[in-house]
Amino acid sequence: MLKKERQAYILHRLDIHNKVVNTKLCEDIGVSEDTIRRDLEELDRAGKLIKVHGGALSNSFNHIHFDTVPVYSxxxxxxxxxxxxxxxxxxxxxxxxxxxxxxxxxxxxxxxxxxxxxxxxxxxxxxxxxxxxxxxxxxxxxxxxxxxxxxxxxxxxxxxxxxxxxxxxxxxxxxxxxxxxxxxxxxxxxxxxxxxxxxxxxxxxxxxxxxxxxxxxxxxxxxxxxxxxxxxxxxxxxxxxxxxxxxxx
Missing domain, CATH: 3.40.50.10470 (Translation initiation factor eif-2b; domain 2)
Known part of the structure; x- marks a missing residue:
């Protein structure tokens, strides 16, 4: 996958499951953990997710700081x-x-x-x-x-x-x-x-x-x-x- 495709996949998985895990993303996409980590860091800086240890959380799941973010589906x-x-x-x-x-x-x-x-x-x-x-x-x-x-x-x-x-x-x-x-x-x-x-x-x-x-x-x-x-x-x-x-x- 190209970087844009990887990151779109990550965001879609977050929409569905609210949380993603680095190791599972590596397995699903077929890339190294370093690549996934860099993608998550970039998406976190862009405000599109919340990077946490070992993975990331959806903004829509963080009701305290992102009350105005639409809920998926x-x-x-x-x-x-x-x-x-x-x-x-x-x-x-x-x-x-x-x-x-x-x-x-x-x-x-x-x-x-x-x-x-x-x-x-x-x-x-x-x-x-x-x-x-x-x-x-x-x-x-x-x-x-x-x-x-x-x-x-x-x-x-x-x-x-x-x-x-x-x-x-x-x-x-x-x-x-x-x-x-x-x-x-x-x-x-x-x-x-x-x-x-x-x-x-x-x-x-x-x-x-x-x-x-x-x-x-x-x-x-x-x-x-x-x-x-x-x-x-x-x-x-x-x-x-x-x-x-x-x-x-």
Whole structure:
């Protein structure tokens, strides 16, 4: 690839997954880590991403310093959020991860809803507390600055004390063979604990992330009860997931 093509690929991967890892980019593009590092440094100087140790973050995922940056596939994420809200009923206990799709859901929760939401995502917490009838529980420990979510032993121990009705996960990647995967070990551990503590697991993802995978497995596909995308449930892209036993909304 030419440099412009490499950098366009990097930015597109960031749009989809919010984070890229140097080693995975080297493998995908077929170039050295030095080349990727120089590309990331150049894109960071241009203000197109946030370079971090071992990779980079999307500007749109940094809600503290880039509030005006458009969210990738916002209309699709709004559709997903509206579908997810239909699963949430009064008096439920709901565990949620972080991510831009979860944040769109949090913004759109009905003001009359009376439920308890449990999360460590800083941006999502800020949205939940705007709703007058929600109980909000923070699972706290050290903050993972990349994901803007609390992680670590204390956060996981607190989650394990919960018997939640729903676990709603923002999803980095999902495919039939590997299930839900991610590229941040601390976030993976947190999501695993959320799934174990919940009666039902809901996976939210834009269709562009279907049939993709990252290095670390969160859970097998059989652990997912509901898969929500912006697509119609009868879309042919979703039929393999239906055949695998997942309820698609």
């Amino acid at each position: 916002l209309q699709q994420k709004e559709k997903i959020a509206e579908k997810a809200i239909r699963l949430i009923k009064d008096n439920m206990y709901v565990l949620t991860s972080g991510g831009t799709t979860i944040l769109e859901m949090a913004k759109r929760l009905p003001h009359q809803l009376k439920a308890t939401f449990i999360t460590g995502s800083i941006p999502v917490l800020n949205a939940y507390i705007q709703h007058p009838n929600l109980n909000v529980i923070v699972v706290g420990d050290r903050v993972n600055k990349n994901a803007k979510i609390t992680v670590g032993a204390s956060a996981i121990a607190k989650i394990r004390e919960v018997n939640a009705d729903l676990c709603i996960l923002g999803t980095n990647a999902i495919d039939l063979r590997r299930g839900i995967t991610d590229n941040d070990w601390e976030v993976v551990e947190l999501k695993r604990a959320m799934i174990e503590a919940s009666t039902k697991t809901v996976c939210l993802t834009i269709a562009e992330k279907l049939n993709s995978f990252e290095a670390l497995q969160v859970c097998e596909l059989k652990r997912i009860d509901y898969l929500i995308t912006e697509l119609s449930p009868d879309d042919k892209l979703l039929q393999p997931y239906v055949k695998a036993g997942v309820t698609v909304l």
